[in-house]
Amino acid sequence: MKSFTRARGQAVREQSRRTLRLVRSRAHRFPSLARGRERGTGYLADDVPAPGGIRLQLNALQALCRQAFAVRLAAIVVGAPFAMTNATGGLPRYAVLAAAVLGVMGSYAMLRDWDRFGPRLLAHPTLMGLDLTFGAVLLLTASPASPLAYATVCTPLLSGLLYGWRGAGVFTGFQLTVLLMVFRAWEHRPGAGSNTLLIAGFCVGAGIIGVTLRNLLFRFGTAGQALAEATSRLAVAEAVESERARLAREMHDSVAKTLYGLALAADALAASADGADPGELERQATVVADAARLAAAESRALLSDLRRHTDLTEPDIDLLPELGSMTADFEARTDIAPVVRHRGARPVLPSTAAHHVLAIVSEALENARRHAGASAVTVELDLSANQFSLLVRDDGVGLPTPTTPAALATWTRSGHFGLLGMTERAACVGGLVTLARPREGGTEVRLTLPLPSVALPAPPTSQEEAAHA
Structure with a gap:
């Protein structure tokens, strides 16, 4: 059964591709199909060319054609007895019977299996002329007032x-x-002229409606294809811009800071070169070498992260051990011992969110040391049923200007990208970073992150722990 379904699907796709090629190749039979709007000729001269990706439009066009054949089939079935009744015996009756049978068979075949017979109708317009001939035979033997007259509108x-x-x-x-011939044959019957005129008007209107629907479908296809291409280009541009911003954040939060520390260590080594004891020089050189190795390791980690595929199955991360390691390293480098407090459930977050949270904490700690001149830093965590909150507070000099978007743009233009990186990282996980200067002084960096889908363990009692513990 699976092999049959697969073979059937391949056959349908092949028929669709063949239909598409036939629609595009209509130019050699009907040149207007390959020509756009001609200036000065009006709307009636406009045959919209088939766009490059018209599979959806072809499906809609096929559905309309099948509905037209369904109406035609019903009209022939209902009107054929009228034609048989009016036909004389012998050869005329057999001709009417053959025309009725062939008309029913052709309409049913198109209705039942368009994917098979539709491309042949597209490739050979003479088949439509043959169908018109069968209808003419039936209509000549029936009156213009019979249901067969409405079957002629479908052509x-x-x-x-x-x-x-x-x-x-x-x-x-x-x-x-054909309708004129029918009128000549039935003009002696009352009402034949009005019925013929009515059917003729329907035929003209049906032709105009058919072409209009066809052009509208192909116009929608062209517009949809252009919209899809524009959306695709915009998505690529946004992805490139997002990756550039992410790379800039990672460079700023890792390699740039390490290189800055390396430069400071090199300056200290140069300053102590004259008159310093060999032990001090060796210590300074060791610091420089360690910083260089760290920068190389961070560069390799960044390159590896760029080349690896995203793993959606990465386990959740407990922030407390990670913050303990981070603040212990910060204390070893700066002699500032941050204090970590947390309330509520244990802060276990998805890996992506945890990565951004740790980067925000690292940036806040570096800003407290480098720009604020702080001597004490506190990191507070609070994880509830639907929200994670982080607060980093220091006792430094505080922010020099109000924390408005304009001030953030000014800091960014002056080369301070850390605050911009924090706001971008928060936005990546649906959070919000706010900066404030409390009354007692210092700086507060607050991160609010909604977590409606995180399953939380039972909350422990409130506790306070040193970062280096």
Whole structure:
């Protein structure tokens, strides 16, 4: 069964591709199909060319054609008895019977298996002329007031849907000629003229409607394709811009800071070169070497992160051990011992969110040391059922200006990208970073992160722990 379904799907796709090629190749039979709007010729000269990706439009066009064949099939089935009753015996009756059977078979075949027979109708417009001939035989033997008259309306509609203005004009003209012959044959019956005129008007209107629907479908296809291409280009541009911003944040939070420390260590080594004892020089050189190795390791880690594929199955991260390691290293480098407090549940976050939270804490600690001149830093964590809160507070000099978006833009233009990186990291995980200067002085960096889908363990009692513990 699976192999049959697969083979059937391949056959349908092949028929769709063949139909697409046939629609595009109509130019050699009906040149208007390959031409856009011609200036000065008006709307009736416009046959919209098939766009490059019209699979959806072809499906809609096929559905319309199948509905037209369904109406035509019903009209022939209902009107064929009228034609058989009016036909004389012998050869005329057999001709009417053959035309009715062939008309029913053709309409049912198109309705039942368009994917198989539709491409042949597209490739050979003469088949539509043969269908028109069968309808003419039936209509000549039946009156214009019979249901067969309404079956004739389907021919201009189908020719407009399939072949455009040229095809609709040709087959509508043939259909009007047939109606004129029918009128000549039935003009002695009362009401034949009005019925024929009514059906003729329907034929002209059906041809116009068919071409209009065809052009609208292809216009929508072209517009949809252009919109999809523009959306794709915009998505690529946004992805590139997002990756550039992420790379800038990672460079700032890792390699740039290490290189800055390396430069300070090198300056200290140069300053102590004259008159310093060998032990001090060796210590300074060791600091420089360690900083250089750290910068190389961070560069390799950054490159590895750029090349690796995203792993959606990474385990959640407990922030407390990570913060303990981070603040212990910070204390060893700066002699500032941050204090970590947490309330509520244990702060276990998804790996992506935890990575951004740790980077924000690291940036806040560096700002407290480098720019604020702080001597004490406190990190507070609070994880509830639907929100994670982080507060980093120091006792430094505080922010020099109000923390407005304009001030943030000014700091960024002056080369201070850390605050911008924190706000971008928070936005990446749906959070918000706010900066404040409390009344007692210093700086507060607050991160609020909604976590509605995080399952929380049972909350422990409130505790306070030193970062180096």
